[in-house]
Amino acid sequence: MKHDPRHIRRYLDGELAPDQANIFRAHLAECATCRQQLAALELLDARLHELDRAAPSFSIAAQVRAQISHLPPPRRAAHGQLATALAMALAGALAIAATFEAFLQSAVDLYALLGQVQTWSLGLLSGNRLGSLDFSYTAGAPLTLVVGLALICTASLLLLRQSLAEPLEF
Numbered sequence: 001m002k003h004d005p006r007h008i009r010r011y012l013d014g015e016l017a018p019d020q021a022n023i024f025r026a027h028l029a030e031c032a033t034c035r036q037q038l039a040a041l042e043l044l045d046a047r048l049h050e051l052d053r054a055a056p057s058f059s060i061a062a063q064v065r066a067q068i069s070h071l072p073p074p075r076r077a078a079h080g081q082l083a084t085a086l087a088m089a090l091a092g093a094l095a096i097a098a099t100f101e102a103f104l105q106s107a108v109d110l111y112a113l114l115g116q117v118q119t120w121s122l123g124l125l126s127g128n129r130l131g132s133l134d135f136s137y138t139a140g141a142p143l144t145l146v147v148g149l150a151l152i153c154t155a156s157l158l159l160l161r162q163s164l165a166e167p168l169e170f
Helices: 007-012 018-030 032-050 060-068 077-125 140-165
Strands: none
Touching: 007 018, 007 032, 018 060, 032 140
């Protein structure tokens, strides 16, 4: 058997299975090193049990409050928080304006495209070939709208979380 201190501790704590405990006792009869380690651990356990147990203090919170009650409240950096909130509001307004402008431009482009499609299809139905459609429609505005709204929602949630954690002081 190896000289593993964990086996000695487990034996001392009664954590070994009965067959393992019997094997370990047989090993102790032959191994002076393990017997010495077991005796040292038994002595340590006995001394630890002799120590007075500290009773928990239920008044520690009251003592801490009493000690810090005379201190002035900490100053908060309201200007920094206000500047951050204003910058986020400005960024949100710009994102809304850009998204709205792109959305309106997309609607105008779509309306023009529908007009050309109508003219082209009426020409085809009447037998006149008017040529191909001379129009390109960009589908970037819906994506811009979604990304802009997502950024605004994220910024609003971050500001709300911050304001709930630490209220602004002026």
